[in-house]
Amino acid sequence: MNKKFVYTSLALALSFGAMAQDKNAIKFSAPVNKERAYEHLSILASDEYEGRETGKKGAWMAAEYIKKQFQSFGLVGPVKGNKDPYMQPVGISAKKLSGISLTIGSQTKENLKDYYVTAQTTPAAGFNVKANEVIFAGYGLNKDDFNDYAGINVAGKVVLIFATGDPTAKAPAPTQGRRAQSSVGSQQAKIKYLTDNKAAGVLVINERVDNLSDAAKAFLTEGAAGLKREDATKNANALPVVTVGTAVANQILAGASTNLADVKKKIAETLKPATVTIKTPVAFSAKLIEEDIKADNVLGFLEGSDPKLKNEVLVVTGHYDHIGLVNDPNATDKVNNGADDDGSGTTGVLMLAEAFAKAKKAGKGPKRSILFMTVVGEEKGLWGSEWYSDHPIFPLANTITNLNIDMIGRGDDNRPGDNNFVYIIGSNMLSDDLDRIGKKANTDYVNIVMDEKYNNRTDPNQFYYRSDHYNFAKHGIPVIFYFNGVHKDYHQPGDEVSKIDFPMLAKRAQLVYYTAWELANGEKRPVVNKNEDGTPKTN
Structure with missing residues (x-):
């Protein structure tokens, strides 16, 4: 074994978190809880929102709800030149x-x-x-x-x-x-x-x-x-x-x-x-x-507290759109509610935004800036995140990581009877630093099973390429995709709020929160040491 490599790895690990826990991180995690999750999701995944299909009434309603939440938390709308600075119009x-x-x-x-x-x-x-x-x-x-x-x-x-x-x-x-x-x-x-x-x-x-x-x-x-x-x-x-x-x-x-x-x-x-x-x-x-079709990404920005680091941005995403109404006049349930996909992820983004905003108001805000973004058009082909990556509000070079939450509210039919897990995908694809940070946050705070079953480019399901994180990864930005797997109600009217495991939704969101806390406050941004194809990056 190469001793130099071992010592270097140890030094990097220590530099990204010498303390096992940060008391402030724990203190301000309070809004990431099952009750708050239910408040958001029971609205976003209600029949009134008609399945939130991109370009339709329900999606517009969801976007407005998310915007008002960002405003209430005190987040800033960062989209300059648009009538509504919280909305980034997506060219559809x-x-x-x-x-x-x-x-x-x-x-x-x-x-x-x-x-x-x-x-x-x-x-x-x-x-x-x-x-x-x-x-x-x-x-x-x-x-x-x-x-x-x-x-x-x-x-x-x-x-x-x-x-x-x-x-x-x-x-x-x-x-x-x-x-x-x-x-x-x-x-x-x-x-x-x-x-x-x-x-x-x-x-x-x-x-x-x-x-x-x-x-x-x-x-x-x-x-x-x-x-x-x-x-x-x-x-x-x-x-x-x-x-x-x-x-x-x-x-x-x-x-x-x-x-x-x-x-x-x-x-x-x-x-x-x-x-x-x-x-x-x-x-x-x-x-x-x-x-033209009206469709917007919804953005809430929290500026970092450290003058030297605030130009670096952590992006937290989830897609708020779903597949809309059932195209069958004889159907008894006509709404594809999308409670898990991805009302749960959108709820996670909202809870994280509230937690970090409260930390900032108390003078304990993150050193780096955080962009909380719920994107549209994921179900149509990752449109919203592709549009953002092609028309970024903040330079992609300054974007340190994307944490993407897409389905964290239920279990997986392949793991019956045990929901104490989350699939992580992409965490070590581009950056070993990011992989260590995410796993250390789990060990220090949450203790959930981090299943890497789908964490590879050759997975037949191609999950690495099927959610919004990929539009960051393809630009060399390290990512973690949090996911609970597919169930029998995937893209069906049965994806209802009543079937959500709210304690686990909150626990998975807490994992994302603590990982985000470490990333936003760490001494250094994660080093990208791999190319998109997984080969080692050379200087």
Whole structure:
């Protein structure tokens, strides 16, 4: 064993907490308790808040509640230039379609019955395509051994293809399970070829169009919401795509005296393309409309007391959004309350904010600054935290750590009968210092089982990548994600306040509180000694 390494590690451990306990930390932890947790969560996860879906009434109500709590604690709204300094508007918009039409020959087809168009794949300027003929290119493949486009110039033409499939793909041995779709046979690869070769548009044959569910129709009607990323213009010149059902496909193929069944059989038997130009006029159009969606991260700032350290910021996060109302008119319980996911984490952030604010009022405030932030859009794809990391209020270089709380109110079906645990994820991914600090805080104050079952990048559940901490970690900021695991009510109406283990919610929040106390008052910030891929960092 390398003695120098041992002594260095010991010195670092001592420098991050020579005292076993800090009496002030214990004194001001009082607001982190089960009663306070119930007060917050019974409001945030009530039916009145309608499941807190991003961009909807319930989420706006939750944001307002959190803001008022931050104000009552005495936290400052740090968002400069915004009318409400506690709110960081997140750039989210919904893309919807209008003027959708498809005509085959002289017949006008019915949207969501005969075909559909998605906002995600529609060019920014919309499209209006007309052609006197259609090239049926079978599976739309362009391979050495099977080329549907041999001798065909698709530039300026409308092409009809199957959504997926590759008749030349070999089936695996039985032990290999279902055959994976080859990349060349994927719809994405097929459309890329047509885009690169400047086709005018593509009609994609998909049998699922014939029996679209009500949920699918609702999704297609509502449009697609997403972040306004800087690369949002990448679809400006996208290929117009219309997905058609079997009736439309057969109507077009009738112009070549064939149909879907016959052409599939012919290709399968000959293993040769069946490309043909069909003299059937087609026309399809759609307009894209983009509407801004109101969605805000809610921020409360507590400035540090040490002039030398207050520019360093600890960020404590939890997402206040959930998945909204049940899309089933026959459902008896229509609200996905999200008590655990992540009303519990939001409650934890509020309790920590109150505790640290009281410490500051008593002259015992943290040396470093703390940003308490509840983010929106996590359930949609970590939108709120991504927006913050791309548009930080405080420089990311000054952000010492992110402590993220996402589901701390229940147990795990894989640990029946024992809730005295919390999963920690990410604590040693970038910083061994942070890992030691978090575990020492637990030993000194809380004594909960810190389960590291999911604390790795190769976990099949990919939890390290599935909550808001990751948008800090990807920028090299060390993180700890606190999590109680998945239960049968995950993303179900059964995630109710009545099922929350409030003593354990408070205990897990206390662990985050004491870890935050050590980080905010430690002599040095945690050293980042690993790269994002886990390899040692070299100076």
